[in-house]
Amino acid sequence: MTALAPVAGATNTAILGIGSYRPSQVVPNADIVEAIDSSDEWIQQRSGIKSRRFATDEESVQMMSVASSRIAMERAGIEAAQVDGVIVATVTHMMQTPAVATMVAHELGLHRPVAFDISAACAGFCHGVALASDMIRGGSAKYVLVVGVERLSDILDRTDRGTAFIFGDGAGAVVVGPSDEPGIGPVVWGSDGEQQDLIRQREDWREVIASDNPRMPHLVMQGNAVFRWAAFEMAKVAHEALDRSGITADDLDVFVPHQANMRITDAMARSMKLPERVVIARDIAEQGNTSAASIPLALDRLVESGEAKSGDTALLIAFGAGLAYAAQVVKVP
Amino acid sequence: MADKTEIQADLATIVEEIAGVPADDVQMDKEFVADLDVDSLSMVEIVVAAEEKFGVRIPDDQVKNLKTVGDAVDFIDSAQA
Numbered sequence: 001m002t003a004l005a006p007v008a009g010a011t012n013t014a015i016l017g018i019g020s021y022r023p024s025q026v027v028p029n030a031d032i033v034e035a036i037d038s039s040d041e042w043i044q045q046r047s048g049i050k051s052r053r054f055a056t057d058e059e060s061v062q063m064m065s066v067a068s069s070r071i072a073m074e075r076a077g078i079e080a081a082q083v084d085g086v087i088v089a090t091v092t093h094m095m096q097t098p099a100v101a102t103m104v105a106h107e108l109g110l111h112r113p114v115a116f117d118i119s120a121a122c123a124g125f126c127h128g129v130a131l132a133s134d135m136i137r138g139g140s141a142k143y144v145l146v147v148g149v150e151r152l153s154d155i156l157d158r159t160d161r162g163t164a165f166i167f168g169d170g171a172g173a174v175v176v177g178p179s180d181e182p183g184i185g186p187v188v189w190g191s192d193g194e195q196q197d198l199i200r201q202r203e204d205w206r207e208v209i210a211s212d213n214p215r216m217p218h219l220v221m222q223g224n225a226v227f228r229w230a231a232f233e234m235a236k237v238a239h240e241a242l243d244r245s246g247i248t249a250d251d252l253d254v255f256v257p258h259q260a261n262m263r264i265t266d267a268m269a270r271s272m273k274l275p276e277r278v279v280i281a282r283d284i285a286e287q288g289n290t291s292a293a294s295i296p297l298a299l300d301r302l303v304e305s306g307e308a309k310s311g312d313t314a315l316l317i318a319f320g321a322g323l324a325y326a327a328q329v330v331k332v333p
Numbered sequence: 334m335a336d337k338t339e340i341q342a343d344l345a346t347i348v349e350e351i352a353g354v355p356a357d358d359v360q361m362d363k364e365f366v367a368d369l370d371v372d373s374l375s376m377v378e379i380v381v382a383a384e385e386k387f388g389v390r391i392p393d394d395q396v397k398n399l400k401t402v403g404d405a406v407d408f409i410d411s412a413q414a
Contacts, residue, residue: 046374225393228377263374 009139013176014183015129015333016078016143019071020172020300021064022287023055029165036161043165048262052168052288054153061093064171065104065147068296073108075333076175078143080108083175085144086115087132089124089292091321092151093117104147114141121199122258122320123189124148124292125172129316130187130326132176147173148292155201157218166261167219168288172296174333181331185245188237189326195229198222199321230260230319231267234327238272238317241327252278253312254302254332258319259284259294268317279307291320299332308332335413340387340406347382348402351375361403369402389413 028051029040043049055064065088073083086108088101101115114135120127125148132144152167176184199221208214234257242248255278257265262284269280283298290297295316302308310332317327335343345359352375365371371379380391383405389412391399399405 046372224373224377224396227374228381228393231378232381261374267378 007139009137010142010178011137012179012182013133013136014179014181015330016175016177016179017072017074017076017333018172018174018296018300018303019068019073019075020293020297021067021170022297023053023059023064023169025054025056027052027054027168032158032165035158036164038161038165046261046263047166048265048282048285049165049288050285052286053170055151055169059151059169061090061100061149061151061171062103062107064169065100065149065173066107068149068171068173069104069108069145069147072145072173072175076177078175078177080110083108083110083143083145084113085132085135085141086110086113086147087128087144088117088147088149089120089128090117090149091119091121091124091291092149092154094154100149101147104145108145120292120320120324120326121322122260122289122291122294123318123322123324123326125295126187126316126318126326126328127189127324129174129176129184129330130189130328133184133187136176136178143175143177145173145175147171148294148296150291150293152219152289152291155216155219157220160218160220162223163219163221166289168290170287170290170293170297172293172300174296183331185241185329187326187328188241188244189324191322191324192229193322195225195323196321198226198229198323227261227264227267229323230264232271234317234319234325235268235271237319237325237327238268238315241315241317241329245329247313247329249274249278251313252315254279254281254299254308254314256281256295256299256302256314257317259287259298260289260319294318303332335387337406337410340409341402343386344383344402344405344409347379347386351378351382359402361401361406363402364400365402365405366400383409387413
């Protein structure tokens, strides 16, 4: 019998650098309230959102991905020649094929890396980090770029009171690579397809084309049901991620939940009984909910402001359409 | 098994903790939205806390029928029976 060579990968992985891109158009609540017959106060009370950013035509999914990746690579001290994997998490790249990851890799001047997109909606970034880490530990890659990027303004129904004020655009990227000490803990992830209708594209593209008045199939969401699932079920997943990394909430320095809604973050923090000193990411106030981009954007803000320091222990948890979710404990780069 | 007065008292504590409404204001005839200014997201949190406290299940499609504190107390009381 012919024996195959054993697989040899890195024992430990870590996030080596992080970067983000915030689109140039700042859109305060005042600019969107008229179309939904609402008010700044109502929006802030329901979501904690004061403003969001919308991308211009030039700020494409590819452009924002490349911009955030360049910063992440520079901070990680990793050259283009070293990166052999690119994973882009997004649901708003409007070219269904090829994967935007291949375009990002080409523009960055990478040398034929494995490159693909993943569709896990708001949970996409944490899925990407888990995949990258496992690829490196499995010996399938060494340095992997993970990008979360969205232009949700493209699929937003500006007249829908349930979603128009929530979503925004942006990108965040990290470089994942081998490390001496464990820097990315085991992922706790899964999905609950029974609740697939809670957040989804309104209709199939073929139905759009067949209609008399074709228009973008917008994002639709049942907010209260999502709130219940996210605030309470996800707190249990968060605890499981802590358990699997062998730590407790008392060991945490930073909590970076998907920036879905400030009320979800507050309810999760309450039901998780996080110690007061744990820094909680609240990027949503100025950025809105940017789906797959929200966690790297929020973590990068904490790093840039000095609230999160290199080596801090951070819990990431992301959840969204599917309903898909993923959580892991990481060391702040 | 709690009687309705006890359910009301415990529910009032929950409403105070989550929505910041003084427990004394949480009377049977008060409407959550109109009188106590509890919004839909706080209502979800109250429902989940009540489920834990009273060991009952309050489905999403029932929540909209719970307009007053009395409605909620009656629902919890019958669900416990």
